[in-house]
Amino acid sequence: MNPTLEIFSQGEEIVTGQTVDTNAAWLAQEAIHCGFTVTRHTAVGDKLDDLIHLLSEIAARADCCICTGGLGPTSDDLTAEAVAKAFDKPLTFDAVAFDQIIEFFQSRNRAMPQINRKQALLPQTAIRIDNAWGTAPGFAIKHRRCWFIFLPGVPSEMKAMFIEHVKPDLLARFTLHPPLLISLKSFGLGESAIQELIKEIKIPNKVELGFRAGTDDVQTKLLFPFDYPKTDLNTLVSELNDCLGDYVFAIDGLGEPTGDLAFEIDKFMTANKQSLAVIETASHGLLAAKCVGYDWLIKASYEKNIKVSTQALSTEEQLIHAKDLAMVTQKNTGVNVVLIQLYTGDENALIDKNKSIGLLSVLLVGKAFYQTTHSIVGPISRKQNQAALLSLDLLRRYCQGKTI
Amino acid sequence: MNPTLEIFSQGEEIVTGQTVDTNAAWLAQEAIHCGFTVTRHTAVGDKLDDLIHLLSEIAARADCCICTGGLGPTSDDLTAEAVAKAFDKPLTFDAVAFDQIIEFFQSRNRAMPQINRKQALLPQTAIRIDNAWGTAPGFAIKHRRCWFIFLPGVPSEMKAMFIEHVKPDLLARFTLHPPLLISLKSFGLGESAIQELIKEIKIPNKVELGFRAGTDDVQTKLLFPFDYPKTDLNTLVSELNDCLGDYVFAIDGLGEPTGDLAFEIDKFMTANKQSLAVIETASHGLLAAKCVGYDWLIKASYEKNIKVSTQALSTEEQLIHAKDLAMVTQKNTGVNVVLIQLYTGDENALIDKNKSIGLLSVLLVGKAFYQTTHSIVGPISRKQNQAALLSLDLLRRYCQGKTI
Missing domain, CATH: 3.40.980.10 (MoaB/Mog-like domain)
Known part of the structure; x- marks a missing residue:
């Protein structure tokens, strides 16, 4: 005790x-x-x-x-x-x-x-x-x-x-025995979804399992007694990591320094001398703001939405146009990776504080092309933050070679 | 009690x-x-x-x-x-x-x-x-x-x-007698500078004076007993407001709803059907991010710095170029107001976490042209936030017709 x-x-x-x-x-x-x-x-x-x-x-x-x-x-x-x-x-x-x-x-x-x-x-x-x-x-x-x-x-x-x-x-x-703390940092899963995913794993009585849901990640935390066998610790951490899969973007406490999504992206971008341009809509500047301090973000722009023409286009046509724009941007700016947000929900939902659901597509053009689509919900500042994080997470998965 | x-x-x-x-x-x-x-x-x-x-x-x-x-x-x-x-x-x-x-x-x-x-x-x-x-x-x-x-x-x-x-x-x-709270929200003065400015004002014993220094403003707070005479209250608030001058961007507690700098700017921009474009450097997207939810921000872009040519220019030449760029942007986009940041300090200070002082000019082209220059100091995320707030405060003074 x-x-x-x-x-x-x-x-x-x-x-x-x-x-x-x-x-x-x-x-x-x-x-x-x-x-x-x-x-x-x-x-x-x-x-x-x-x-x-x-x-x-x-x-x-x-x-x-x-x-x-x-x-x-x-x-x-x-x-x-x-x-x-x-x-x-x-x-x-x-x-x-x-x-x-x-x-x-x-x-x-x-x-x-x-x-x-x-x-x-x-x-x-x-x-x-x-x-x-x-x-x-x-x-x-x-x-x-x-x-x-x-x-x-x-x-x-x-x-x-x-x-x-x-x-x-x-x-x-005092006679003290400092414990060991391991945190699996993930994005895209809520606390209860994580509990569902890991419920088959037996957590030994001596190990304390906890969660911390922040605005930018959810941390699954294990507190081990100071004398817990190292191999057993590694086994348990691996089991949890396997269950949570590619949602985990960093594991803290194993020796290597970890940070937020941008910090983990930086490890790859800097080591591989990559550069990035972003075109934001729903995240309204916050995607660029979260990359402050890293010099691989070369250029960012915000527009209410990507406008193609005055004619109404289908979602599919808009996506094709956004992809073209990303590829043109990649060519013109010379960056390695371009991230584009296409907001295909009700445009007023991004401005009107009472409309709470929007549909966001994020497109990434790098060595290949990737695309994800998400509902973004809640008050306007939450939708803004979600849009920035969903874009960063797509880039993080691309950098870490994870499934998209 | x-x-x-x-x-x-x-x-x-x-x-x-x-x-x-x-x-x-x-x-x-x-x-x-x-x-x-x-x-x-x-x-x-x-x-x-x-x-x-x-x-x-x-x-x-x-x-x-x-x-x-x-x-x-x-x-x-x-x-x-x-x-x-x-x-x-x-x-x-x-x-x-x-x-x-x-x-x-x-x-x-x-x-x-x-x-x-x-x-x-x-x-x-x-x-x-x-x-x-x-x-x-x-x-x-x-x-x-x-x-x-x-x-x-x-x-x-x-x-x-x-x-x-x-x-x-x-x-x-409950039977409650809520005290009356008046907050003078200001930007650009620290807590001790405010204390110096108002030291001649006699605060009655029944009134509690307090300060709250946030990341985006400093609030000078007066807590009045619920039955404090209204005319005496107004007199004291006016005295404080006169001492703090144009640094005060809003007074909360007098009936009108108040908010942050963007909220106060919105009052003018919406009433006068104005539109805005911004070109950010040091604030790295955060200026646009702070305007989320307001539809008068039409366009924003971030670049590490405004590049003119590969040749080194004097600060004065750079400022002239930035002003030209603002005027061209105003013309091309059709917006009423353009805000541009020109970072004239050591460029590495915006990226390198150890370099802590930079020099930022903010230029505003609206009905006329305005320009301010500031030192921005501290860790990188603080410099980013200061740059966004200094730009918004220039716009706020322009909107409210205050001295720049």
Whole structure:
């Protein structure tokens, strides 16, 4: 059993939602990679009674707790006072901390405001955690079963102090076994479709299966205990990968760095010195935007739709025209690959926020010609994103030599 | 005293830090704007006992609780089961919810996977909250002193359901005195620059001043008590607006609906039947992407940079060429306005992730000619976004008749 760890964030700006609590997510990932099981995050505002109650609750429940915020110099920074009351450890003056605070101001040619003296008051028996990046020292203290660590809420200070001081101390203090995380990143299958596809695979009890559906991929995640046999791990990952087939565009955690669709496409395009031009309709610039930072995208254009003539054409005639346009573009620009979107649904569905279903064909001209057709549904920004991703996924399959 | 409200986020991806909990911050702000006092946020993972304990704790402590996550179809989605156990309300089959789930799949030409049937099981006495945006219905239920609301964790579904169903119900169910929130939305000034500009203005004690720096704007927020005199409110808002000047692109909370830069531009473009073409370099498609849903953007193209000839040109010569290109485009396409980006910094800074500063000129040809030049800095995706926003802001100032 891993030791349990809770994250505790203090501050009105968190509890009122003015600040998104990115500290909690960052600390949770760090703690898991150290080998803790993170059981709970809690955020409360600057109310002394709430803080005291919460500290007592956690002291009875968790093996470790990392708290951020409330260490500043002002009257609404109450963490040290709450710890003193909750754990019955009166605040005492820490001369070394005080010298560090004075030094912080002196090195910036500023006089220390009197209110900052408060930051040198630490609960009795607490171990000071030096802060070379700001004025608030952190501290660590044990109460009941729980080892508490208090850090400032400023992300840059908190992260530097965690990496420099807290993490090495935790690794020495606890018996920890960091787990192995493997993620199969896929596009084109929903979470429930994935569950259907892999339902025959027996996941050993020791392995945790999870899913994460983002806007740009779905990740099927396996968390293995640190001592899981490597060959068994590889076998299980291969089984899952075979079930999901060509929907999987990358496997993270096996050593090779992975990224999003554009990142995986880049591996092929760069290695093979390929270049790309795109003509977008439904994705409205977002296809080009998702390729930012890669120099193989030479040219992109957006038009409401590819116009052939004023006469109405059948879908088939439009597709033939789009293919011709792709081949002409390939020839004129000298690129290796051209992607074209042809929107064959109701044109208003791309503009009108109330019309929600459209039909999109994506055509790719490279060494050969490929074509896919999809329904794109939902609010306009979702249709835009789906159109960009469906186009990138066609290119990704082409690059990786997968079925189209 | 305002009624108290807690936010409860469920899911391993939150507690393990794989997902930053932006839902909690969004809901907290909404709840405060309704007139609640938000007292605590808590996140736990997919462990039935943890969920049951937490639900019981909250039921004894808060007047209202909004919970997100854990309503999906898979085995790790345990919220309904936890509610059934914690509040002793066995799960019962909801035929209407089931029909909605079937309909969701039918409209997408997909068969409903059997596991999705589980999402139609709701605790006895719970009131269903319809989800037109996904498969998971939400529900509301009272236990002890607390009115609980359960919503899916997918932000787009959660937000739509909150706005459409939950918020009107809360306003009717509780005695609330929503404070008045006025936000001055600006682009081009940082938070500390704004603080400097407005430092002479006396903010009354009853009024809360706050800031929210997003990726696309900075909001200067004033929270007024519900019974604050209307004339005093208008006076204070005018004073702030005068200090911030033409950086303010919209004032939210005075009655007229406001949105992002593209939304404000749309007011002018649509009313005056204007049309636009853009030629992007540094924003790499994102300028067009931000205009999705508006039919006044007729044509967009992306190129690494506007190439004139193989000979090196001075910046001045390049600007003249870009202006010519804009005028030719205006003539050939028949649009009213053309926006062109000319990237005159080190071209590698747009591709190379390590080079962080570039110089961007934005040219606008409309009824007259305008030109602005900016340094764009930071990681590549930030430079891309800045380039798109700087171009939109030039167009916004043109549309609103502000100084350029």
